[in-house]
Amino acid sequence: MAHLEFWFEFASTYSYPAALRIEALAREAGVRLVYRPFLLGPIFAAHGMNDSPFNLNPVKGRYMWRDLERTCALYELPWRRPSVFPRPSVTAARLALLAAEESWGPSFVRAVYRKNFVDDQDIASVPVLAELLREHGQDAERWLARANEPDTKASLRAQTERAQALGIFGAPSFVVGDELFWGNDRLEQALAWAARI
Amino acid sequence: MAHLEFWFEFASTYSYPAALRIEALAREAGVRLVYRPFLLGPIFAAHGMNDSPFNLNPVKGRYMWRDLERTCALYELPWRRPSVFPRPSVTAARLALLAAEESWGPSFVRAVYRKNFVDDQDIASVPVLAELLREHGQDAERWLARANEPDTKASLRAQTERAQALGIFGAPSFVVGDELFWGNDRLEQALAWAARI
Numbered sequence: 001m002a003h004l005e006f007w008f009e010f011a012s013t014y015s016y017p018a019a020l021r022i023e024a025l026a027r028e029a030g031v032r033l034v035y036r037p038f039l040l041g042p043i044f045a046a047h048g049m050n051d052s053p054f055n056l057n058p059v060k061g062r063y064m065w066r067d068l069e070r071t072c073a074l075y076e077l078p079w080r081r082p083s084v085f086p087r088p089s090v091t092a093a094r095l096a097l098l099a100a101e102e103s104w105g106p107s108f109v110r111a112v113y114r115k116n117f118v119d120d121q122d123i124a125s126v127p128v129l130a131e132l133l134r135e136h137g138q139d140a141e142r143w144l145a146r147a148n149e150p151d152t153k154a155s156l157r158a159q160t161e162r163a164q165a166l167g168i169f170g171a172p173s174f175v176v177g178d179e180l181f182w183g184n185d186r187l188e189q190a191l192a193w194a195a196r197i
Numbered sequence: 198m199a200h201l202e203f204w205f206e207f208a209s210t211y212s213y214p215a216a217l218r219i220e221a222l223a224r225e226a227g228v229r230l231v232y233r234p235f236l237l238g239p240i241f242a243a244h245g246m247n248d249s250p251f252n253l254n255p256v257k258g259r260y261m262w263r264d265l266e267r268t269c270a271l272y273e274l275p276w277r278r279p280s281v282f283p284r285p286s287v288t289a290a291r292l293a294l295l296a297a298e299e300s301w302g303p304s305f306v307r308a309v310y311r312k313n314f315v316d317d318q319d320i321a322s323v324p325v326l327a328e329l330l331r332e333h334g335q336d337a338e339r340w341l342a343r344a345n346e347p348d349t350k351a352s353l354r355a356q357t358e359r360a361q362a363l364g365i366f367g368a369p370s371f372v373v374g375d376e377l378f379w380g381n382d383r384l385e386q387a388l389a390w391a392a393r394i
Contacts, residue, residue, distance in 0.1 A: 016232050030227070047254055047256070057244055057366065059364055059366045060367075062364060063366065063377060063379060065286060066376075066377070067378075067379070067383075070376075070386070074386070104220075158337070166257055166258060167260060169254065169256045169257050169260065170257075179267075180260060180263070181264075182260060183382075184265075185380075185382045189267070189271070
């Protein structure tokens with residue numbers, strides 16, 4: 001079965017509509033998804049940026065917030081501009097990495113995005129993440145403890161390094177074989193590519 | 198009749214598919230187009246960039262060239278990566294500004310884009326631009342002389358300043374009332390917005 005790697009970062013604004021849309025579209029296209037959480041911070045830093053490009057260029061930032069509002073309205077997705085941007089996402093990303101092979105993984109990913117971009121809650125907060133884990137029938141303390149283990153930390157670092165090696169510079173990104181697609185706008189095209197090969 | 202301002206820069210890669218697609222789509226949507234050539238150089242400089250962002254960030258640049266190739270294939274548009282990027286576009290932009298109210302203006306704009314992104318020719322070259330003007334039944338020497346007049350230079354400067362005042366930071370951009378849309382990907386959405394108001 002054709003497959004597509006979904007590279008996402010929980011702080012990334014355009015990853016939110018992609019994360020909420022991707023399961024239904026992939027099912028329709030007959031494409032298997034592989035969830036790849038990673039961190040944009042180290043990748044931006046490697047390009048000399050110490051913050052989101054949307055904060056470094058406020059003109060572009062202002063546009064992005066309005067564009068995202070329009071985009072979510074088009075998709076009929078709920079949306080609220082978070083009061084903190086970008087929110088630290090490292091713990092959530094480690095949990096998503098551990099959950100990538102679990103049946104509740106995709107739903108957990110969507111729930112984290114909703115916390116950030118619908119409920120405007122702090123996704124770096126351990127109680128917020130614990131609540132989400134419990135809502136997914138999971139032993140929150142156990143997963144949070146695993147998220148803090150050196151092995152998990154090393155895995156997320158390695159995954160971010162792999163993103164960089166693949167030429168990923170933003171999120172969401174989609175990888176199909178040797179092809180890289182960047183942005184929520186490219187989701188349909190990436191799935192069509194995956195379905196064709 | 199609803200109208201949409203099409204803000205374009207001849208050196209801009211994603212402006213090429215937008216310029217080639219916009220007339221048919223606008224006709225279908227019943228939207229009148231206003232052509233607004235401008236220069237990205239001064240806008241990039243105001244954001245601290247002395248080159249195209251695709252050159253300043255080679256990882257993003259590499260992605261853009263491949264993405265544009267795929268995009269043009271989807272639209273069935275001819276495409277060749279120009280051997281020089283970005284090409285100096287100031288004279289072509291001044292001509293397009295003068296031609297904006299002329300019946301041959303839109304066709305001239307498309308012809309300049311084709312020279313750059315299909316024929317890989319230097320759109321800063323006066324003979325190349327003169328040939329295009331003559332192909333449009335125009336007195337090339339007269340238009341080129343007008344393009345070099347202080348009034349024309351001031352008009353293009355003013356138009357670029359207006360782009361900046363509108364919050365434009367890249368090309369192509371589309372302005373409909375108070376709404377700004379950025380990127381070839383947003384062309385359909387911008388036209389739908391224009392048709393609705």
